[in-house]
Amino acid sequence: MxxxxxxxxxxxxxxxxxxxxVSSQTPPAHAIINxxxxxxxxSETESGSIVWRDGIIASIGRADSIExxxxxxxxxxxxxxxxxxxxxxxxxxxxxxxxxxPPERVDNxxxxxxxxxxxxxxxxxxxxxxxxxxxxxxxxKQGYTTALIGLEGYMLPGQTEIFFLHDNDTKSQIYRxxxxxxxxxxxxxxxxxxxxxPTTTMGVMARFRQLLYDAEALMQHLDYYxxxxxxxxxxxxxxxxxxxxxxxxxEKEIFFAADxxxxxxRYLRLHDEFDLNSVIVSGGEAYRVSEELLxxxxxxxxxxxLPDPPEWYSTLREEGESEVPEVSGPEEERYRKRQLNSxxxxxxxxxxxxxxxxxxxxxxxxxxxxxxxxxxxxxxDEGEIxxxxxxxxxxxxxxxxxxxxxxxxxLREGMIANFSLWTNPTNEEEARILKTVSNGTIxxx
Amino acid sequence: MTANYRQxxxxxxxxxxxxxxxxxxxxxxxQDGGSLLLRNATxxxxxGDDLPDTDIMIVDGLIQAIGQNLAAPEDxxxxxxxxKYIMPGIVDAHSHLNSIGVNESSHPxxxxxxxxxxxxxxxxxxxxALAGGVTTINLMHGSANVIGGRNVTLKLRYGRSQYxxxxxxxxxxxxxxxxxxxxxxxxxxxxxxxRTRMGVEQVIREYFDAAIDYRSKRDDYLAMKREYDQxxxxxxxxxxxxxxxxxxxxxxxxxxxxxxxxxxRADEIFMLTRIFSDYGITGYTFQHANEAFKVAPELREAGxxxxxxxxxxxxxxxxxxxxxxxxxxxxxxxVVTSIHSDSNELIRHLNLEAAKSMRxxxxxxxxxxxxxxxxxxxxxxIDDRVGSLEIGKEGDLSVWSGHPLSIYSVNxxxxxxxxxxxxxxxxxxxxxxxxxxxxxYHETEYSESIQDxxxxxxxxxxxHQIEE
Numbered sequence: 001m002x003x004x005x006x007x008x009x010x011x012x013x014x015x016x017x018x019x020x021x022v023s024s025q026t027p028p029a030h031a032i033i034n035x036x037x038x039x040x041x042x043s044e045t046e047s048g049s050i051v052w053r054d055g056i057i058a059s060i061g062r063a064d065s066i067e068x069x070x071x072x073x074x075x076x077x078x079x080x081x082x083x084x085x086x087x088x089x090x091x092x093x094x095x096x097x098x099x100x101x102p103p104e105r106v107d108n109x110x111x112x113x114x115x116x117x118x119x120x121x122x123x124x125x126x127x128x129x130x131x132x133x134x135x136x137x138x139x140x141k142q143g144y145t146t147a148l149i150g151l152e153g154y155m156l157p158g159q160t161e162i163f164f165l166h167d168n169d170t171k172s173q174i175y176r177x178x179x180x181x182x183x184x185x186x187x188x189x190x191x192x193x194x195x196x197x198p199t200t201t202m203g204v205m206a207r208f209r210q211l212l213y214d215a216e217a218l219m220q221h222l223d224y225y226x227x228x229x230x231x232x233x234x235x236x237x238x239x240x241x242x243x244x245x246x247x248x249x250x251e252k253e254i255f256f257a258a259d260x261x262x263x264x265x266r267y268l269r270l271h272d273e274f275d276l277n278s279v280i281v282s283g284g285e286a287y288r289v290s291e292e293l294l295x296x297x298x299x300x301x302x303x304x305x306l307p308d309p310p311e312w313y314s315t316l317r318e319e320g321e322s323e324v325p326e327v328s329g330p331e332e333e334r335y336r337k338r339q340l341n342s343x344x345x346x347x348x349x350x351x352x353x354x355x356x357x358x359x360x361x362x363x364x365x366x367x368x369x370x371x372x373x374x375x376x377x378x379x380x381d382e383g384e385i386x387x388x389x390x391x392x393x394x395x396x397x398x399x400x401x402x403x404x405x406x407x408x409x410x411l412r413e414g415m416i417a418n419f420s421l422w423t424n425p426t427n428e429e430e431a432r433i434l435k436t437v438s439n440g441t442i443x444x445x
Numbered sequence: 446m447t448a449n450y451r452q453x454x455x456x457x458x459x460x461x462x463x464x465x466x467x468x469x470x471x472x473x474x475x476q477d478g479g480s481l482l483l484r485n486a487t488x489x490x491x492x493g494d495d496l497p498d499t500d501i502m503i504v505d506g507l508i509q510a511i512g513q514n515l516a517a518p519e520d521x522x523x524x525x526x527x528x529k530y531i532m533p534g535i536v537d538a539h540s541h542l543n544s545i546g547v548n549e550s551s552h553p554x555x556x557x558x559x560x561x562x563x564x565x566x567x568x569x570x571x572x573x574a575l576a577g578g579v580t581t582i583n584l585m586h587g588s589a590n591v592i593g594g595r596n597v598t599l600k601l602r603y604g605r606s607q608y609x610x611x612x613x614x615x616x617x618x619x620x621x622x623x624x625x626x627x628x629x630x631x632x633x634x635x636x637x638x639x640r641t642r643m644g645v646e647q648v649i650r651e652y653f654d655a656a657i658d659y660r661s662k663r664d665d666y667l668a669m670k671r672e673y674d675q676x677x678x679x680x681x682x683x684x685x686x687x688x689x690x691x692x693x694x695x696x697x698x699x700x701x702x703x704x705x706x707x708x709x710r711a712d713e714i715f716m717l718t719r720i721f722s723d724y725g726i727t728g729y730t731f732q733h734a735n736e737a738f739k740v741a742p743e744l745r746e747a748g749x750x751x752x753x754x755x756x757x758x759x760x761x762x763x764x765x766x767x768x769x770x771x772x773x774x775x776x777x778x779x780v781v782t783s784i785h786s787d788s789n790e791l792i793r794h795l796n797l798e799a800a801k802s803m804r805x806x807x808x809x810x811x812x813x814x815x816x817x818x819x820x821x822x823x824x825x826x827i828d829d830r831v832g833s834l835e836i837g838k839e840g841d842l843s844v845w846s847g848h849p850l851s852i853y854s855v856n857x858x859x860x861x862x863x864x865x866x867x868x869x870x871x872x873x874x875x876x877x878x879x880x881x882x883x884x885x886y887h888e889t890e891y892s893e894s895i896q897d898x899x900x901x902x903x904x905x906x907x908x909h910q911i912e913e
Binding site (some may be wrong): 109193199210229329340 | 454544548549550551553554555557558559560562563564565567594606608631635636637670673675679680681682683684686687688689690704711729738850874875879880882883884885886887889910
């Protein structure tokens with residue numbers, strides 16, 4: 001019996017060994033079949049199927065042209081479900097620690113430390129975001145799969161990094177680290193009694209310049225020191241300035257967040273002065289400087305943070321003309337026209353930018369998911385944006401601006417499996433999300 | 446403006462031009478000068494006697510001819526200004542008319558900031574100033590800092606972008622501040638130098654010396670760097686970073702930036718002349734300078750100018766002592782003197798502020814007009830371009846119903862670079878560039894002022910009674 005036991009064990013082992021690599025290297029495939037596939041460019045594939053394995057789309061197309069692997073776990077759409085590419089947020093503040101409370105009074109307001117001044121380009125979302133923030137699961141429920149995440153703060157609140165969304169562990173789902181820097185005309189916190197430099201927009205601009213001058217000198221010092229004979233003084237290391245080296249080397253983008261025409265114009269001065277790689281975030285009035293942006297090939301990650309429409313206009317839309325308060329005279333009548341045009345100009349910001357040839361993507365930039373949905377209706381109803389264009393903006397265009405369009409942002413073979421499954425087209429009121437697939441992981445709702 | 450004032454109404458032209466500019470559909474550069482022929486006015490050139498029944502022709506933004514019965518080129522807009530007075534556009538050497546932020550107050554020395562990056566081109570206050578005949582302002586940094594931010598000279602091209610408002614090629618100026626403001630903000634509030642007027646002097650000298658020291662070190666570094674980069678042998682130089690704050694101070698020391706110093710007391714005014722004498726700085730202007738009249742001969746000797754209120758003082762301790770004769774005394778002592786506003790209200794009637802120098806001190810009409818035209822232009826270093834009506838100068842002027850120093854006269858037309866920016870005969874009821882979509886008519890400041898106006902008319906109450 002003893003002699004027989006060994007060969008049997010060996011046989012068993014030999015039988016199992018070939019299976020081991022198969023199961024570890026080839027996780028099972030998944031497939032959604034017989035569904036309408038909505039592509040990032042606005043086109044559709046009726047009765048389509050999509051197969052993915054190990055986080056990558058293996059095949060996609062009309063169901064009759066797709067071979068479903070034998071090991072695939074299949075979801076049958078029954079020709080009534082809809083697949084959309086995963087939405088990409090070009091700059092989200094999701095999971096960011098909030099700005100700290102009332103700032104401390106500093107002994108010398110003219111020379112506060114970096115942190116007190118809001119200069120924190122060394123901060124990384126991958127170290128600081130809170131994965132437990134329910135915004136991640138809520139975003140997944142709305143079809144988002146990918147986001148460039150930045151941190152809340154002031155002038156230079158930190159770097160930006162790309163994550164795939166996960167309902168409880170987004171932090172570990174980092175896709176691209178240290179993509180760029182968030183920059184905004186946000187003076188150091190504090191009022192008159194606890195102010196700190198910089199307290200104004202012009203101060204922020206001057207401080208930004210000085211930071212880059214200082215970083216340039218330190219970079220030069222480090223460079224010289226690395227090749228120097230003994231005798232050169234040791235450079236004094238500075239994490240903040242060293243974090244800025246990629247800006248000087250034009251290796252990283254500046255994501256400049258602003259809405260007003262004037263602030264964007266002010267930033268363009270810095271862009272030109274330092275030959276920056278720039279992306280405008282939010283850009284509520286970017287349409288008013290579209291020529292300048294196009295000339296410099298600067299894209300816009302537009303926020304949907306639109307102002308509320310005039311109250312009388314909302315009443316008109318919702319309750320009809322008879323409910324709108326009458327004007328007090330011709331002056332008010334003229335005012336209403338200007339008011340409405342002013343609102344429509346903002347609502348048509350993206351349309352105007354697209355028509356001008358500016359590359360436009362999307363960024364929530366602090367706008368809540370609920371607000372995004374509400375404002376999206378304005379874009380579709382009065383912003384002269386079609387549902388197809390909106391999908392493009394929120395997927396492939398944003399991916400392209402973030403430099404990841406070869407891997408995600410569209411539904412094609414070889415792309416990362418980022419998409420969502422819906423009961424109806426998403427512009428229909430009864431549309432309900434069933435699943436989101438983020439980096440191949442299925443999140444069921 | 447009477448109905449026969451012009452050959453044809455400018456209303457549609459002005460209205461369309463304004464809203465076209467606002468809508469951004471046409472992008473005009475700042476240099477786009479207009480052409481106009483104004484006929485038969487009494488012209489006040491400032492540099493000479495008044496010229497009755499005289500025409501002024503502006504072509505492409507520049508004054509091309511001044512004389513009688515000028516031949517009108519084809520297609521030029523002709524305006525009949527019979528019975529009117531034409532004076533140079535008013536220049537305000539001290540204004541905070543339209544900025545998004547005035548004071549980088551956190552440090553006693555902040556010349557690295559510039560008001561060129563703090564312009565609000567949309568403020569309706571610009572239009573109100575135009576209505577007072579103002580064409581150029583010195584948009585100033587605040588007075589919280591001993592050495593404050595750089596100012597910017599603007600032409601009030603309302604409807605243009607912030608950068609199109611900047612008077613291209615105008616010299617840069619910078620704000621200094623002496624006395625209570627910097628000592629209170631930094632010494633009392635923050636416990637940093639300066640706490641006293643002695644400290645103010647010391648801060649200026651320290652930073653001047655630091656800038657000189659910096660230049661030496663930076664120049665040495667750049668020279669050694671060039672040498673090392675060409676021949677990398679031996680020990681490389683330790684980099685000296687470019688320092689924006691000290692670079693600007695060097696420009697002040699080199700005479701490339703004109704100083705405008707907020708000041709009140711004679712002793713501190715004299716103190717700054719001593720410092721500037723030590724460092725070779727010339728051509729500067731004291732702002733407010735309520736006690737400058739006490740040291741007028743010294744100012745003349747130093748070549749310093751004064752830009753003052755006509756008759757406003759006693760709003761804080763250091764401004765306790767002054768006199769409405771100040772402008773006249775300074776002027777009689779040959780100090781280049783201007784009357785400024787420092788106020789969005791005063792800027793609308795600087796003509797009357799200037800006239801007070803006649804009322805109080807007997808200053809001549811011409812000198813009074815100079816105080817709001819050519820003299821402030823000199824203080825800003827732009828007197829070769831604006832401030833008087835002369836051939837070759839820029840077409841900035843205003844047309845008045847009577848003599849501009851009369852309390853009964855009103856400005857009827859304001860022209861900058863030959864373009865009309867204010868026309869009383871076709872003054873729309875709402876000249877704001879921006880209207881907030883979310884603010885309804887009855888919530889706006891504009892409608893409130895209209896309602897107040899109606900209330901006053903209807904109730905017969907004056908403003909004082911309403912406020913009570």
